[in-house]
Amino acid sequence: MIVAAIKPTEHLAALAFAGRHRPRVWEPAPWIFAIAFYFAFPNYLGFGTELLVTILFALSLDLVLGYAGIITLGHAAFFGAGAYTVGMLAYHGIWNEPISSLMLAAIVAALVGLGSGLVLLRTQGLTLLMLTLCTMALLEEAANLGHEYTGGFDGLASLPIPPLLGLFEFNPLYPRTQYLYVLIVLFIAFLFVRTLIYSPFGQSLAGIRENTLRMHAVGSPVRARLITCYTISAAIAGIAGGLWAQANAYVNLTTLSLDRAAMVLIALILGGYGRIYGGFVGAVAYMALAHFLAKLYPTGWQLGLGLLLVVIALFARNGILGIGEALLRRIRAKHMPQ
Numbered sequence: 001m002i003v004a005a006i007k008p009t010e011h012l013a014a015l016a017f018a019g020r021h022r023p024r025v026w027e028p029a030p031w032i033f034a035i036a037f038y039f040a041f042p043n044y045l046g047f048g049t050e051l052l053v054t055i056l057f058a059l060s061l062d063l064v065l066g067y068a069g070i071i072t073l074g075h076a077a078f079f080g081a082g083a084y085t086v087g088m089l090a091y092h093g094i095w096n097e098p099i100s101s102l103m104l105a106a107i108v109a110a111l112v113g114l115g116s117g118l119v120l121l122r123t124q125g126l127t128l129l130m131l132t133l134c135t136m137a138l139l140e141e142a143a144n145l146g147h148e149y150t151g152g153f154d155g156l157a158s159l160p161i162p163p164l165l166g167l168f169e170f171n172p173l174y175p176r177t178q179y180l181y182v183l184i185v186l187f188i189a190f191l192f193v194r195t196l197i198y199s200p201f202g203q204s205l206a207g208i209r210e211n212t213l214r215m216h217a218v219g220s221p222v223r224a225r226l227i228t229c230y231t232i233s234a235a236i237a238g239i240a241g242g243l244w245a246q247a248n249a250y251v252n253l254t255t256l257s258l259d260r261a262a263m264v265l266i267a268l269i270l271g272g273y274g275r276i277y278g279g280f281v282g283a284v285a286y287m288a289l290a291h292f293l294a295k296l297y298p299t300g301w302q303l304g305l306g307l308l309l310v311v312i313a314l315f316a317r318n319g320i321l322g323i324g325e326a327l328l329r330r331i332r333a334k335h336m337p338q
Contacts, residue, residue, distance in 0.1 A: 055284075063232065083241035156250065
């Protein structure tokens, strides 16, 4: 029996990969904070629900932008597809059970992602960026023109969302059910994405992001994997949109707008893309800053947010998490024995 020799560098790389897969000691912290928020700030659960939806939306964008390197400015197309799926089914009395309609939202958004990905992912760079933006604009205009079904510019209001599991009411004034419901869905989606990015499929996406030609050379099905990633990301974004519609009992054209796409992109850049918790940190930073700046300066709060984004882009290209990682490296370097 011949046993192949394992080089020390290969052994260290395998250990490093296995170590990344293991949960860190601090990883339960965001979920503990989320549960503590429910009890500590009962009057801000509407804001908290919006924040959790934004985190889920950012997580879906990070999958394509941070891990696969697909540059997109039209990710709100999938968010809106999910929101309108839930909204139209409920408003027209076709189907409004929360969990199953959320699954339908994911399927519709995934189909939109698959159909557009088959065409769009033949391109790259600025062409891809513009085509993703055009896809979102086309869906927004279709929703505007199909007012008989979508409500047009006014949207669909007062959606009849029944109690979750027949027990828990969706109350817009006291959104306790909405908050916990969105938190549970976010946790399930997070576990799925975390498993995916540390799997061989996820590692191949990182390889495609870093060097597409080399991945072609080793025989990796690059385009098929990019389309698969794009479709999965679209489904998660559709779930985020469906949750938004259910939590607010309302859907309108803002779910398909450039503002929605830009907001999640800014949040991800603030937190640090290509990091599983970048969407968490970025969404919290964006929502908190927008909330407090709007109180201080209601007519020009975007100016402060824009200046912060410029500073992050110039001096901390890896976002807030990148700053934290750099500080930890410096601290460790100082305490290392000479």
